[in-house]
């Protein structure tokens with residue numbers, strides 16, 4: 252017990268000396284406490300942030316066809332933010348709402364553009380069509396219902412323009428097949444706009460800005476979308492639209508159909524994006540994006556730990572840009588889209604995407620600069636792999652070494668894990684660990700289990716690096 256009780260026969264002088272000593276000791280103790288606290292804060296400040304490089308394939312943006320959904324780097328990043336920094340993630344909600352609205356509106360505009368109000372032949376001759384209700388005319392002109400919807404939904408053009416501007420959308424990179432119609436060459440592209448944002452453009456902050464009329468204009472778009480709700484739903488439910496969509500398998504794969512299926516909810520004035528909605532957004536970023544994440548939960552030693560996550564472009568032309576980021580990273584998370592096994596590269600249609608991932612993985616494993624770095628592989632898009640295999644696509648037709656193993660997602664994932672682990676082992680002169688996980692990044696619940704494991708690995712590696720263990 253401090254201070255100890257006074258001796259029973261203490262004189263006045265002894266008492267005053269004792270109190271003086273006790274005060275000095277108490278002040279000293281306070282000083283020590285303050286020093287400990289300040290050392291702790293200093294250590295925290297100097298604590299090395301965990302640096303993570305997210306690698307995987309990225310689209311090659313200057314190809315004439317629309318790029319397909321990629322490995323899911325940004326989706327994994329969103330999962331990290333949602334699980335480990337939920338408050339900061341929530342603050343971005345208005346920005347995500349704008350992106351979701353833009354995803355929805357651009358796909359609606361795209362669909363409407365597929366139906367010309369007059370056929371190309373009529374447009375040439377100046378003839379007026381005689382469309383039938385309920386189905387698309389044989390010559391590709393819009394039906395009466397679609398014509399009316401097109402007219403009523405005209406304000407969505409302005410909404411798309413406003414949202415694109417507010418989000419800093421890069422027009423020179425975003426391609427849209429607005430001149431593609433069913434009456435003309437619809438085989439060339441039936442995919443909606445690819446929304447492209449240049450890295451570092453601070454789009455989240457931009458969409459929140461209260462610049463001259465900034466927030467007002469965003470609110471205006473929300474009102475227009477709410478007013479158009481019934482017509483947007485009608486477009487999606489229209490028979491002619493559905494038959495066009497069904498015809499084109501590629502469109503089916505687009506996550507944008509998710510927003511159309513949920514249009515009624517998303518178009519409400521009081522709509523707040525859910526995590527599922529946010530994980531489905533499609534926002535292609537080119538260049539290197541740096542994201543700072545301050546852990547909000549976890550164990551005491553993990554709290555306020557800073558993570559810097561680099562989302563790095565993966566197309567062949569962008570790979571030289573990676574090199575400066577290799578320095579000083581704690582870990583590389585390499586993302587392989589499992590479903591890409593039967594797709595080719597946009598930039599070279601002779602190269603299968605899966606084989607390109609093998610090649611890329613070889614390069615990374617071979618790199619001397621990366622010799623001491625922790626490697627984590629995420630095999631993503633398990634759901635889409637399962638869908639393709641269930642639809643009858645044979646994995647062994649593309650990867651012949653698979654031979655007669657069962658054509659299901661579990662066995663194919665296992666096989667690919669072994670393949671990638673084999674390359675890693677072959678290219679590691681001395682033993683180094685490899686952590687691999689299979690995910691479906693749009694399933695936040697299931698992904699959280701993987702992320703918690705990754706966090707443990709990263710913290711362990713970081714402590715080892717700073718020689719604390």
Ligand SMILES: Nc1nc2c(ncn2[C@@H]2O[C@H](COP(=O)(O)OP(=O)(O)OP(=O)(O)O)[C@@H](O)[C@H]2O)c(=O)[nH]1
Nearest residue numbers: 309320321322323324325326506530531632691692
């Ligand atoms: N079905 C399914 N879709 C996914 C999965 N992971 C990501 N997606 C979707 O795939 C699309 C592309 O994902 P992104 O995370 O943007 O891919 P990325 O690697 O960042 O792509 P780029 O930035 O273009 O290189 C998004 O619309 C995601 O919602 C998954 O596991 N399953």
Ligand SMILES: [Mg+2]
Nearest residue numbers: 324325535536
């Ligand atoms: Mg991305």
